[in-house]
Amino acid sequence: MIPMLSARVLFFHAALWICLIFPQEASSLSPAAAIRHVSVRHPISSPYYPVVLKGKELPPLLHAPAAKISLYAFHDPEGLKPIPFQIDRRDMNGRFLIPADKKEQERQGRSPMDKNDELVFMASDAGEQTLTRLEGMTFSSAVEIEIRDPIKNIRKWVYAWVLDHETSQAGMPHYVSYRPKDDVIESQTYRVGFSRKTPFVMDALNWKGASPHEYGANLADKMKARHSGKFLHKLDFVRTEEDSESRLTAVKQGPVRVIRCTVNRARLFMGLRTPAITIYHIHYANAFFLDTFIEIPFRIGLFFSDLKTLMTMDGNDG
Template sequence: MASQIVLMASDLDKRFAQNISLPPYENLVEVELLDPHPNTRGWFYILITEPEPANKMKSSTRYVHYDSTHDLIETDTNTIGFSSKNPFLADRLQWFLGDDKGFSEDVIDTMKIRHEGKLFHFLPFERTHGDYSSKLVAVKEGPVRIIRRTANKIRIVLGVGSPAVYIDQIIYRNTFVMDIIVDVPFRIGAVFPDLTAVPTIEAWSGQTHP
């Protein structure tokens, strides 16, 4: 299984000076990252150890925190929660307003998703979040990001549901990404040409981004 390195760009730092005492060179990997716009660069280091290093060698910094009881994710910029009925939909979002004010009121009225296309090239097809059945199947929590996976089915015709549609929500301290994974034994374009999926979030009237 391939390994993946996840870090915040803000954690990149200057290159170690040559006279600094470091672990043996064969156990240390230096990585330089270059951003051509605006031509900045930074470094981070990977220490390879066996067995796993003691906790005192690990950073205590955590950018994201997961509350499994309430299916809630909190960072220093926002708090986001999810629907118990359709857990692929966010139903709570609060912005952090500062140490003196804490978090804002919930700004989400509702999150929706709409699919449109044609079934077998001629039958109009339209489905919304109300046509979904959904359940949370996995959460992977780390100090930099949290990944929530839901397994979902969409009502197609005559009560027949789709194969499982997996939705991965990847949450960083200030970024939210949603990946949709569909694994079917046929080419989707042959059955649903021009199929679109449009998620939207509606805010409560009068609520604004801080």
């Protein structure tokens, strides 16, 4: 009579048999094999380019708490080293979500990265591919990010670690800084100052000199804003920066970029003002950009037509 074997005993013998037949399978896995790969297209032909990647371009990082992400790059002969980076939050409409205080900053750090957020680092910090050199590294998950220049045949890599604890960038270099007392942004290339009366107006631009705190003459003469159009489709109006109401609402300082937000309106007539215009000054080590958002709580065509806005900067001879 053949004795009956329990399902548990059968399972044990089957598992033991598989291990004896395939003894190498369980031991061949390495940290490098567990790394996920992402390839993105972004200009990197100049070391001065910032690399700005949306969360939707980095699926393996989605839902990872921002404060637990670290970024590394490999450069020979230095090896694999952490590089400066930052994660900036944007909402579904593209507006930056700048924390108002340290408590909000910590809350954002604990929150998972989503598809609208941006991972930012400098092209000069990206390095070589180095999967074979990751043995012994510990992480809960990791992503190899390959950056391909869309025009030139250039590729670079960075590695994002997701750890099981919060990370710190203490001691990491900052490519740009902000002085809140003077409302001034500085880098190793330039310094920018803003008008106290109308904070969206840039009234100082100086190139960096040879010494650490030396700057050249102010190259900015006057920043001008001109708004024109027709009210009720008949009444022509023209307004300039002198007719503006502007307030500085938030600033985020990071190692790669400074984001400075102002909310602005132009006075029209009879107590009327334009809809709110939110301007983000985004400053990097060697360049700066403006993102502008206009809140229009009504159908603008009901009241206005032929609307135009022009912003210019008059310069001094440098």
